[in-house]
Amino acid sequence: MPADPLDILRTTFGFPAFRGVQERVVARVMAGDGTLAVMPTGAGKSLCYQLPALARRGTAVVISPLIALMHDQVRSAEAFGIHAATLTSADSDRDETMRRFREGELDLLYVAPERASNPGFRELLRLTELSLFAIDEAHCVSEWGHDFRPDYRLLRPLLDAFPQVPRLALTATADEHTRADILQQLGLPQDGLIVAGFDRPNIQYRISPRDGLAQQLKAFIAEQEGAGIVYAPTRDATERLAAQIAEAGRPTRAYHAGLDPAVRAKNQRDFVASEDMVMVATIAFGMGIDKPDVRFVAHAGLPKSIEAYYQETGRAGRDGEPAVAQLFWGAEDFARARKRLGEVDDARVAGERTRLNALAQLVETSECRRAVLLRHFGEHPATTCGNCDNCLSPPATVDVTTVARKLLSAAFRTEMRFGVGHLIDVLAGRDTDKVISNGHNRLSVFGIADEEELKLVRPVARVLIARDALRADDYGGLSFGPSARPILKGEESVGLVVQPKRERRRKRAAQEEYPHDPLFEALRARRREIAKERGVPPYVIFHDSTLREMAGLHPTTLAGLSQVTGVGEAKREAYGDAFLEVLRNWRG
Incomplete structure (x- = not known):
C-alpha cells in the first residue's frame, strides 16, 4: 500500500501542508493519472514528482533538459534523504548508477531527453519497477513554445511503452496553444491540465529605456543585496559588463558558451555557492541552475519573447523572498528582433510576432506591468499590483x-x-x-x-x-x-x-519586509560554515525563510526544531545540533 503523501510531506520535507495546486497534482499522480502542471517558478514543482516517487513503489524517471540542472536537483533531493542519481555523459559513475537502478535502490533517476528517447534506454527501464515519468520544462516539447527542443518530441514512444506508469509534465511557461500541444505530444488527457496561475507576487518588476547602460546597471546593483543575474545579449557584452560591474567591488563572474568549459563550470559553481555574487551571462545561463536565493535579475537588452522574459525573471526569488526584475531596453532591440522574424519558419512567424508585440506593450505601458504580463497568459488580474515600478511611482502619459x-x-x-x-x-x-x-x-x-x-x-x-x-x-x-x-x-x-524622476533607492536589504535580526544573521553564518564544510551551496542546507522562522521560534531541542517549516528528518539529523548550538547559546 502506498505511503500517505501528507506524512511524507511533513517528515521528509518538513512542510505542514501543501501549497497551491501541489495537492491536486500529487493526488492525480498517486491515482496513476496523466497530468500537465503549469506552475510558476518557485511554486514547488519538484515536490510534485519527488513526493510521489517516495510514496509509490519503484523509481521515478525524471527527464530534464540540462546536465547542470540535473546535478543541482540531485544535490537538493539528497539533502532531504532522497536516493537520487543522474545518468548522463558527464557522469563517471554510470555503471554504479545503473546497478543501483536495476536493484531498485533509487527513488529518482534524472536523464536528458536525448538519452530518454533512445531505444536502448527503454530496454534498461524494463529491468526494474517504475513509479512515474516526470517531464520537466515540458514546454520544450512544443514547436509553439519559446524554447523548443526536438528531442522532447521523441519521448512519446518511451512513455507509451510503459502505459501503466503515470506521466507528469511540468512547466512554468506555456500559453494556451503550447499547453494543448504538450497534452497531445505527450499523450496526456485533456482533463489532466492543472494551471496554478502565473503570478509571482514577490518579484518587483521594473522597466526602463537604456541610457548609459553601464552606469544604470551599477546604480541598480548597488541598491541590491544578495546574488543576482544580469542577462546580456552577446558574449562580448557579457565580459564587458562583468568587468564594469566588478569595478564597484561586487564579486562578479561572466558566463557564455565561448568560455573555456572549465572556466564556465567554475564560474557557475562559484555563483551557485555564493550569497552576493553577480553573474553576467547570456541566456545560456539560468535554466541549468537550481538556485532559489537569487535576489535580482537584470536584463541589459530585450528578451526574445514575453515567455522568455517571464522565465528568465522567474529565476529570481524562487524561495518566496522579495526579489527585483529590472529590464533596460532600446529601440534597436526591437529593430533586431523584428528583423529576426524573417528567419523564422512561416508556421511560427505569427506567434513570434504576437509575443514580440506583447513585449512592446509591456515595456511602453503606463499601466501595471504585472497586469499586462498576466493578461498575456490568459489571466484576469487586478488593475494594480502595488509591486511594480508603474504602481509604486505612477508615470505620466x-x-x-x-x-x-x-x-x-x-x-x-x-x-x-x-x-x-x-x-x-x-x-x-x-x-x-x-x-x-x-x-x-x-x-x-x-x-x-x-x-x-x-x-x-x-x-x-x-x-x-x-x-x-x-x-x-x-x-x-x-x-x-x-x-x-x-x-x-x-x-x-x-x-x-x-517616468517620474526617481530618487536613488537605499540599499535593498529587504529591510522594509524584514527588520535586521542578529540571530538570523548568526544562523546564516553557521549555515555558511556547514555549506563550506560539506561542499554544497548554503540554500541546500536551509532556505532563508527556514532560518528566519528558526530565529523567530527560537527552539532549543530537536523536537522543537522539527516544528520549523523546511526541517525534515534527514536535515534535522544532519544539521540540527549545529543550529541548536547557536540557538541555545544566543544572548541577543
Whole structure:
C-alpha cells in the first residue's frame, strides 16, 4: 500500500501542508493519472514528482533538459534523504548508477531527453519497477513554445511503452496553444491540465529605456543585496559588463558558451555557492541552475519573447523572498528582433510576432506591468499590483501623436532611407551638408517641428519602432512598418510614458519586509560554515525563510526544531545540533 503523501510531506520535507495546486497534482499522480502542471517558478514543482516517487513503489524517471540542472536537483533531493542519481555523459559513475537502478535502490533517476528517447534506454527501464515519468520544462516539447527542443518530441514512444506508469509534465511557461500541444505530444488527457496561475507576487518588476547602460546597471546593483543575474545579449557584452560591474567591488563572474568549459563550470559553481555574487551571462545561463536565493535579475537588452522574459525573471526569488526584475531596453532591440522574424519558419512567424508585440506593450505601458504580463497568459488580474515600478511611482502619459505623424511624414518624404538623426535635422530646418545635398531643405516637412517637439523625436522613434510603425535597416535607415498607416490616417494615437524622476533607492536589504535580526544573521553564518564544510551551496542546507522562522521560534531541542517549516528528518539529523548550538547559546 502506498505511503500517505501528507506524512511524507511533513517528515521528509518538513512542510505542514501543501501549497497551491501541489495537492491536486500529487493526488492525480498517486491515482496513476496523466497530468500537465503549469506552475510558476518557485511554486514547488519538484515536490510534485519527488513526493510521489517516495510514496509509490519503484523509481521515478525524471527527464530534464540540462546536465547542470540535473546535478543541482540531485544535490537538493539528497539533502532531504532522497536516493537520487543522474545518468548522463558527464557522469563517471554510470555503471554504479545503473546497478543501483536495476536493484531498485533509487527513488529518482534524472536523464536528458536525448538519452530518454533512445531505444536502448527503454530496454534498461524494463529491468526494474517504475513509479512515474516526470517531464520537466515540458514546454520544450512544443514547436509553439519559446524554447523548443526536438528531442522532447521523441519521448512519446518511451512513455507509451510503459502505459501503466503515470506521466507528469511540468512547466512554468506555456500559453494556451503550447499547453494543448504538450497534452497531445505527450499523450496526456485533456482533463489532466492543472494551471496554478502565473503570478509571482514577490518579484518587483521594473522597466526602463537604456541610457548609459553601464552606469544604470551599477546604480541598480548597488541598491541590491544578495546574488543576482544580469542577462546580456552577446558574449562580448557579457565580459564587458562583468568587468564594469566588478569595478564597484561586487564579486562578479561572466558566463557564455565561448568560455573555456572549465572556466564556465567554475564560474557557475562559484555563483551557485555564493550569497552576493553577480553573474553576467547570456541566456545560456539560468535554466541549468537550481538556485532559489537569487535576489535580482537584470536584463541589459530585450528578451526574445514575453515567455522568455517571464522565465528568465522567474529565476529570481524562487524561495518566496522579495526579489527585483529590472529590464533596460532600446529601440534597436526591437529593430533586431523584428528583423529576426524573417528567419523564422512561416508556421511560427505569427506567434513570434504576437509575443514580440506583447513585449512592446509591456515595456511602453503606463499601466501595471504585472497586469499586462498576466493578461498575456490568459489571466484576469487586478488593475494594480502595488509591486511594480508603474504602481509604486505612477508615470505620466503625454499624447505625442502629432510628433509621431511629423516623424513618419519626414521618413516618407526622405524616401525612408535615413536615420533618426537626419530626420531630426530635417524637422528642425537645419541646413546641414547632408540635408542640402539631398535636397531635403526643399521638402514640405523641412522645419515643421518646434523646439519642444524636437526634444520628443528620439523617444517617439523608440516607441514607433517598438510598435512596428517604424523599422530600422542595417544602416539605421527608418522605413514604415505595418502599424504606421493607422497613425498617419488619424485612426490611432501615440502616447509617450514619462517616468517620474526617481530618487536613488537605499540599499535593498529587504529591510522594509524584514527588520535586521542578529540571530538570523548568526544562523546564516553557521549555515555558511556547514555549506563550506560539506561542499554544497548554503540554500541546500536551509532556505532563508527556514532560518528566519528558526530565529523567530527560537527552539532549543530537536523536537522543537522539527516544528520549523523546511526541517525534515534527514536535515534535522544532519544539521540540527549545529543550529541548536547557536540557538541555545544566543544572548541577543
